[in-house]
Amino acid sequence: MDINMTNALVYLVDDELAVRDALTLLLKTSGFAVISYDSAEAFLNNYVADQPGCLILDVTMPVMGGLELQEELVKRNINIPIIFISGNADILNSVKAIKAGAVDFLEKPFDNQMFLQRINDALKKDMLARKQRT
Numbered sequence: 341m342d343i344n345m346t347n348a349l350v351y352l353v354d355d356e357l358a359v360r361d362a363l364t365l366l367l368k369t370s371g372f373a374v375i376s377y378d379s380a381e382a383f384l385n386n387y388v389a390d391q392p393g394c395l396i397l398d399v400t401m402p403v404m405g406g407l408e409l410q411e412e413l414v415k416r417n418i419n420i421p422i423i424f425i426s427g428n429a430d431i432l433n434s435v436k437a438i439k440a441g442a443v444d445f446l447e448k449p450f451d452n453q454m455f456l457q458r459i460n461d462a463l464k465k466d467m468l469a470r471k472q473r474t
Contacts, residue, residue, distance in 0.1 A: 348463045349393035352376040353383045353409070354425070355401040359448070363396065370456050380409035389418060392470055394443075394462035399426040399433055407433060410440050419469065421462035425450070 350372045354360050360376045367374040377383040381404060383395075397406040404412070406424055413420065424437045427448040434445040443465060444458050 347392060348373070348467065349391050350374040350396060350459060350463075351383060351387070351393055351420075352396045353378075353380060353401070353406070354396075354398040355379060356398070359398070366452055366456075367459070372459065380404035380406070380412075383409070384412065387418070387420075392463070392466050394421040394423065394459060394466055396423050396425060396459070399424055399437075400428065407436060407440075410437065410442065414440065421465050423458055423462055 350367055352360060352363055352367070352374055354363070354376070355378055357378070360378065364374050364376050375386075377386070380397075380401060397409060399406040406426075410422060413422075422437070422442045424434070424442050424445040425448055426433070426445070429445065429447040437445050443462050446455060446458070
């Protein structure tokens, strides 16, 4: 992780405990600060807009899926870089996510180094966007 992103936070939203635990461990051992949630609703209830970061978001979850959360974030004018992850990705959902502004759409299982690079890129994008808004 780059030194200038030490206050950035990776939000991880996935309903599968094993996936959350594995990715949280990967992110923490790679130097990222991470908070994980088991639902889109839990993320929405705890998100702090002035905290630089990015969102790792599962597509398929009960109640509110990843694409629905993305739509809600757009409605609320919350501009956080989103990297979608999915165990059963399809072209339609990936295109929809990217067209709505997601920075990437990765199919599980994915290469850990590529995943970490995508997160680094997303955090840089968020920091740059925040600088331009101020």
